[in-house]
Amino acid sequence: MNDSDCCVAGKMYPTYKCSPPLSGNTKAYLTLNSFEKNGDGGGPSECDNQYHNDNTPVVALSTGWYNNGGRCHNHIRINGNGRSVVAMVVDECNSTEGCDADHDYQPPCPNNIVDASKAVWKALGVPEDNWGGLDITWSDA
Structure with missing residues (x-):
């Protein structure tokens, strides 16, 4: 486990249908996911119903940026930590949505998240002790 937050019974979590507008360098918050x-x-990834190796640079995007699957299998460039x-x-x-088995009992995702595999964190040269949260920018590659 990557110390994911679990939902608290009875707590209401904010939900979002939109994400911040895209630009050449869209600000986002990088999180860690397996x-x-x-x-x-x-469960398996939405785009292809498959699992992906932690050594492969793959990401999940917040609902608005995910665009109903419109970005599936597209490549994005992530800039962070000087790399x-x-x-x-x-x-x-x-x-x-969140707080159910499909979402590993985690709260709904904020609207500015790029949720990345370990391979992305390694490529950005972030020390493992600091994995979990990083301010980044991203764009379509």
């Missing part, structure tokens, strides 16, 4: 079977991501990496969009970080 897209492997039995990983933090819960850049290209990753493939394979999943949605759902901003409209």
